[in-house]
Amino acid sequence: MHQEIDIKEMSEKISSFRQNAQELKEMGAFFPALERNMVRIMASIKMLEINISDVMDSDYTQENTF
Amino acid sequence: MITDQPYWNPVLETLDQERLKIIQLKKFQRIFRWAYDHSLFHRRLYDKAGICPEDIRSLEDICHVPTVEKSMMRDIQRKEPFPYGEALCVPLEDVTEFRQTSGTTGQPVYQPDTWQDWEWWSECWSYILWAQGYRPRDRVFIPFGYNIFVAFWAGHYGAEKIGCEVVPGGILDTPARILKIQELEATALMGTPTYLLNMAEVALNQLEIDPAKLSIDKITCAGECGASIPSTKKRIETAWGAKVYDHAGATEIGAWSYECQAQSGGLHVNEGFFLVEIQDTETGEIISEPGRKGKMIITAFDRIAQPCVRFDAKDIIEWADYSCPCGRTYRLIKGGVLGRADDITKVKGVLLAPSAIEEVVRSIPGLGNEYEVIVEKEGDSDRITLKVELLSHQGLNKKEIEKNLIDHLRLKTNLRYKLEFHASGELPRYDVKARRFKDLRTKF
Numbered sequence: 001m002h003q004e005i006d007i008k009e010m011s012e013k014i015s016s017f018r019q020n021a022q023e024l025k026e027m028g029a030f031f032p033a034l035e036r037n038m039v040r041i042m043a044s045i046k047m048l049e050i051n052i053s054d055v056m057d058s059d060y061t062q063e064n065t066f
Numbered sequence: 067m068i069t070d071q072p073y074w075n076p077v078l079e080t081l082d083q084e085r086l087k088i089i090q091l092k093k094f095q096r097i098f099r100w101a102y103d104h105s106l107f108h109r110r111l112y113d114k115a116g117i118c119p120e121d122i123r124s125l126e127d128i129c130h131v132p133t134v135e136k137s138m139m140r141d142i143q144r145k146e147p148f149p150y151g152e153a154l155c156v157p158l159e160d161v162t163e164f165r166q167t168s169g170t171t172g173q174p175v176y177q178p179d180t181w182q183d184w185e186w187w188s189e190c191w192s193y194i195l196w197a198q199g200y201r202p203r204d205r206v207f208i209p210f211g212y213n214i215f216v217a218f219w220a221g222h223y224g225a226e227k228i229g230c231e232v233v234p235g236g237i238l239d240t241p242a243r244i245l246k247i248q249e250l251e252a253t254a255l256m257g258t259p260t261y262l263l264n265m266a267e268v269a270l271n272q273l274e275i276d277p278a279k280l281s282i283d284k285i286t287c288a289g290e291c292g293a294s295i296p297s298t299k300k301r302i303e304t305a306w307g308a309k310v311y312d313h314a315g316a317t318e319i320g321a322w323s324y325e326c327q328a329q330s331g332g333l334h335v336n337e338g339f340f341l342v343e344i345q346d347t348e349t350g351e352i353i354s355e356p357g358r359k360g361k362m363i364i365t366a367f368d369r370i371a372q373p374c375v376r377f378d379a380k381d382i383i384e385w386a387d388y389s390c391p392c393g394r395t396y397r398l399i400k401g402g403v404l405g406r407a408d409d410i411t412k413v414k415g416v417l418l419a420p421s422a423i424e425e426v427v428r429s430i431p432g433l434g435n436e437y438e439v440i441v442e443k444e445g446d447s448d449r450i451t452l453k454v455e456l457l458s459h460q461g462l463n464k465k466e467i468e469k470n471l472i473d474h475l476r477l478k479t480n481l482r483y484k485l486e487f488h489a490s491g492e493l494p495r496y497d498v499k500a501r502r503f504k505d506l507r508t509k510f
Contacts, residue, residue, distance in 0.1 A: 005076065005077060007077055039181055040181060042182070043180075043181050043182035043184075043185040044185060046182050046185065046186075046368075047185055047186065047189050050186070050189070050338070050339070050367075050368055051075050051077075051078065051189075051338075052077065054089060054092075054093065054338075055077050055078055055081065055089060055338075066096075066100065066182070066368065066370045
C-alpha cells in the first residue's frame, strides 16, 4: 500500500516545516503567545517525524536531541 | 476517503520486519544516548554496568543494557529536581503533565511528561483507536474520574486527535453515566473490564435499561487483562451488544499494544514506538521465538522527560506464532498480557495465575461476574477459597454449577478449591482496578 505514498517528499516537507517552526519559535523570545504556541506546533511536528521522517531516514545520523 | 483507510500509519504498520528492526536499532541508540547524557540516574546505572551508547551496535547488544525496575524509580524520587529526582532528562520548566502510578505494588511512581511527550501519548492511542474502528463521527463516552492516574486521559486526547467527539463522563455516578450514554446516543466507550460489567449490572438492575440496546458499538478496555480473557470479553460483548477490544499500556511506559478489528486473539505491539523484549524469568535469556512465556522488558523510543529504557514491566507475555489477517506487520503477543510476574504464585507447589480462575468463573453460565480468591496457610499446606456469586434468575441447578466449576478449575489450574457460593451482589464491586486475589500466607 505505501508504494503510493511518497514518504521522501513528505519527509522533505516536514524538515522544512521544522526549520520554519524553529525560526519562528526563536523570534518569540519576548512574545509568549508566539513562543508557547510554537512549542505545541513543534510537538506535532515531532509526531510527523516519528510517523514519517524516521521511517524514511532509517539511516539518519545519531543526533543527541529530540 | 480517509475514514476508509484501515491503518493509522499505512507506512509503519505494514513495514517489513527487517526494515522495522533497522529503525528500532537506530531509535534505541537515540533514546539510550539521550538517557545517558541527560539523567544522572541512568548514567550511574550504565557506568556501573560498564556500558555506554557506543557499545550498542546491533539489536543483540541491547540485552547488555541494565533493566530499570519500578522500585529503583521509587528510590530516586521525592528529591531534587523535586519531585522527580535524577531520572528527569529535561529542565523542570519543560514538564507540563504530572501523573502517577496507582500504587498497587507499593509507593506510587511519579511520571513527568513534556508537551511533546503528551502528544506522543495521544499518538500511541491514535494507533489503538484507529485499529479498533474509531473514526470521526464516533461519539466516545469516557466514564472515568479524570485525576492523577493516566488511565483514559490519553485515550481522551487520542480520540480527539482522530476526530471523534469525546464526552468526558468524569464526576457523574454510574447511573448518570448510563443515562448520558442513552441521551447522547454515544457509539463508543472506554473502561476497565470490571467497571464495564458493573455498569451493565447497574443499567439492568437499577435503571431497567438493557445496555445491549444502547447505541454503543465498540468498547476499548484497559487496566486489567480481562478483555483478552475470552470468557470475560464475551460477557462484556454480550452485556453491551458491542465489540470489545483490548489494549495494554502503563503510566511509566505508554500505550504499547492494541487489539485490532480482526480480533485474532492477540495484541499488536506498536513496534514503531516501542521495543518489546521477552525475557525468560529463570535464565534471563531473551526469547525471540513464539510459544515461550516470559516477562516483558520494554523501551519507549520517543518519550523524553523520564525515559523508559529497558523497563522491567513484570508483565507475562509470549509471541504469537501467526500473523494477523489485518495486514499489520507489527508482531502479536498471544492472548494479550497473560498476567504479572508478581501475581503468578506457587500454591500447593503449582504455579497459579489469577487470570486462569477468572477465565473459568466467567465461562460458566449461572455464575455472576464477581469472584474472590483467598490463599491461606492451613498447617503445612495451602488452602484456596474461591468465592463466587450464584445468579438466581438463571434457573440452573446449584449442584450442576458446582460440579462444572470444580471440573473446569481442575482442568485449567490443576488445583482444588474450597468453594463459597454467595447471592448476587454480595461480593465487593470495584470501579477501577479490581483486587480479587488475596494471598494471606506469611511471606519470608
